[in-house]
Amino acid sequence: MDYEIIIISNRPHLSQEAQACLEGLNSRIFDGTNYPSFSKIVNDAIASSLYEQIIICNDKARPTHAAVEKILTMLKAGWGMVGLYRFGFFGFKKDLIRKIGFFDEGFIGGGYEDNDFIWRLKEANISFYESEEIDYIYLPTSWNYEKSNFSRNHFFEKWKEEGHVITRQLPEKKYQYGIGLFQNSRFTEFNQSILLPYNFRLKDMIMKTDL
Incomplete structure (x- = not known):
């Protein structure tokens, strides 16, 4: 077994329900209480893992065993990242992080870190499977990005989109x-x-760098 499922949550009471869906599989709960951002929780979860294949599970995701098997099969086939509920339930190899870097912790409060990571996959020419095919509980977000423009401002300082061109304006931070x-x-x-x-539209976009 060279994988683990990490259930990340800043609301630990919800994570137990998610873990119940994964009974019998290699899963653990990562307590993200008081973390400043989704990116920081994910990065610390990755760094704490002893396994090469990691599946990150949001506390609102309700995955099946078949969904876990699908992610692992696709990663073995060479997919860079597989999200069966966008960035609420997604898997990848540590080698993806070694190649393009960790999640950007500049997105304080949450928001835009998923857009950023997808654009980085495009920039690195690495495949992404994105769907909404597992059950997901709709609850109010636990992040405060709706009350602050911090993450939005960081995203548009880092990237500029004009027509069919996306230009990187800030380098990736090395963690x-x-x-x-x-x-x-x-x-x-x-x-x-x-x-x-x-x-x-991302398939037709051209990635450039202005550094």
């Missing part, structure tokens, strides 16, 4: 988490991605 060396995983290309409708 010293120490997850070992790249193990030469080979990923399928971004043009093979399966995306939700609002991200379809």
Whole structure:
């Protein structure tokens, strides 16, 4: 077994319900109480893992065993990231993080970190499978990005979109988490991605850098 499912939550009472869906599988709860951002929780969860394949599970996701098997099968086939409820239930190899970096912790309060990571997958030409095919409980967000423009401002300082061109304006920050060396995983290309409708346009976008 070279995977684990990490249920991240800043509302631990909800995480137990998510874990019940995964009974018999290798899962654990990561308490994100008082964390400043979704990105920081995910990064610390990755750094704490002893496994090469990681599935991150939001406390509102209600996945099945079959969903876990689908993610692991797709990762073995070379997909870079597989999200069966967007970034509420998604899997990847640590080699993806070694290749393109950790989640950007500049998105304080939550929001836009998923957009940022998808654009980075496009930039690195690595495939992304994105769907909403598992059950997901709709509850108010536990983050405060609706009350602050901090994450939004950071996103548009980092990226500029004009027509069919997306330009990087800020470099990726290097985080010293120490997850070992790249193990030469080979990923399928971004043009093979399966995306939700609002991200379809990314396949035709041109990525540039202005650094």
